[in-house]
Amino acid sequence: MQATSFPEGYAPARFVRDYTHHIGLSEGESLVFNLLTGLAWQGPSARRAGAAALVESHRGDELAMGILEQMEAEFSRMSHPVSFQLIPTYGCNFKCAYCYEGSLTSEQRQWDDADIDHVVAACRRLVAETGSTLAESTFTVLGGEVIRSSTFAGVETLVRRLQAAGGERFEAVTNGYELAEHADRIHALGITHVQVTVDGPQRMHDKRRPLRVLRGASSFERILEGVDRCLALGLRVNLRINIDQRNIPSLGELVAVFDDHGWLDHDRFLAYLAPLERDFSGKMRFVGEDEMARMLAELAVQEPRLLRLRWAFHGLEYLYALRSGAQTQIAMRYCGATRNDYTMDARDGVYPCWFGAGQDEFKIGEISRLAAGEPLAPEGRRRLEQWRARGVASVEPCGTCKWALVCGGGCAFKAKAKTGSMMSPNCAPFSSIYETLGRLIYETPLELRHEQPRSRPALGEVG
Structure with missing residues (x-):
């Protein structure tokens, strides 16, 4: 599509109108x-029609002066700090049915001392190419499972060497099984954010996230103990709840557990609901996000404390911003993989997307070669450039979708898995989600709101 210029301060009515939406509220309002x-x-x-005309006829707003190509040009000129997802090992003591890493989690190899030096050198190299610095970068350590007695010494070495090189921002994703016994060392290391996952009350969680070796053993209480210890130390905890039609009915019991621990009012704790879309094996069936929204809306009537959690459905961050009066965000990209993210793994691979880690078709280079000063091979460079170019201005169907700037084009990895092309969109049922949840979220009573912004790490079906 050829870029079109418009006079400064002017937005064509059709272009603005096509992005207008409405939801019904209570007491006859919209x-x-x-x-x-x-x-x-x-x-x-x-007065909805008149209000729509008022909203549509707005002139002079900076974000309404052009079209997607012009916004893309501005986006490209912006500075985007680099984020690194570091996978020192794929080995894991859990065997979750939906884990996207699949059989990789049975591999026990982990970075040794020389590997860690290569990682630090590769991070320096990649940051230098962007004009950013390690001090501005975010480093998220994940697995597999990295918070274990058998791996944590290596994590300490990795973080300390990155700190010596200038790194300042460190986070970790863990299944939480050994979190309590390592929390003090995590805090002392300078890791400030931890993400853990709990998938329901004890019986549900243990069924969905079983231990690999200790069959029948429970991890639930150990994870709760770890969260309590992290919060006591002042760490920020993001607690992810992977949801589908199987565990949604039990979420009322889970939120009661959180309330009993005093977490729902804690300013360093945020639990969020993350709808599952796929599993590694392809054997599990998931209902659509719109159906999960319907199930949750019905459950929230019986258990309003569910609204104390963040509902991480596609598009709802925009509605949360409107509700709180915060600045809404324009999503020219779906995630960091199409900006400046890099993932490095225990197989010596470098990838733009952590979902594709361990898979050769997504690899752009090798850690050891970057550390040695070698450039990316032509094929690796081509892949990287394709990832960095993917956004609402390059995914063709996004040009006519009013949800594009809330969506960012959807997940490139999932688009490729579904269609064979990462340049196709991965669409979500935004209109249906807003119809089902819009009023419920926007009109959540103040006493049930938890407006703490979701901080990184907000990774996918991991931890």
């Missing part, structure tokens, strides 16, 4: 909002 400009109006439904 919320009308524009997904391009971030403007919103709340008032009587009888």
Whole structure:
């Protein structure tokens, strides 16, 4: 599509109009909002058409002066700090049915001292290419499982050497089984954020996330103990709940456990619901995100404390921002893999996307070769450039979708898995989600809101 220029301060009515949406509220009111400009109006439904015209006719907003290509050009000029996802080992003591890493988690190899030196050198090299610094970068350590007695000494060495090189921001993703016994060392190491996963009350969690060796043993109470210890030390904890039609009915019991621990009011704790879409084997069946939204909406009537959690459905971050009065965010990209993320793994691989880690078709280079000063091979460079170029301006169907700037084009990895091409969109049922959850989320009573912004790590079906 050829770029089109418009006079400064002017946005064509059709272009702005096509991004306007509304949801019904209580007491006969509507919320009308524009997904391009971030403007919103709340008032009587009888005046909805007039409100839409008001929102649509806005002029002079910086974000409404051009079209996607112009916004893409501006996005490309912006500075995007680098984020590194570091996988020192794929070995894991859990055997979760839906884990995207699949059979990789049976591999026990982990980075040794020389490997860690190569990782630090490769990070320096990649950061230098972007014009950024290690001090501005975020380093997330994950597995497999890295918070274990057999691996944690290596994590300490890795973090300390990155700190010596200038790194300052460190986070970890863990299944939480040994979190309590390592929490003090995590804190002393300078790791500030931890993500753990709990998939329901004890019976449900243990069924979905069983231990690999200790068959029948429970990890539930040990994880809760670890979260308590991390919060006591001042660490930020993101608790991910992977949801589908199997465990949604039991979430009321889980949120009661969180409340009993005092977490729902803790300013360093945030639990979020993450709908599952696929599993590694392809054997599990998941209902759509819109059906999960319907199930949750019904459950929240019986257990309103569920609204204390963040509902990480596609598009809802925009609605959360409108609700709190925060600046809405334009999503030119879906995630960091299409900006400046790099993943490095125990197989010496470098990848733009952590979902593709361990898979040759997604690899762009080798850690050891980068550390030795070698450039990316032509095929690796081509793959990297394709990832970095993917966004709403390059995925063709996004050009006519009003949800594009909330969506960012969807997950490239999942698009490729579904269609064979990462340049196709991975669409979500935004209109249906907003119809089902819009009023519920926007009108959540103040006493049930937890407005703490979700901080990294907010990774996918891991931990």
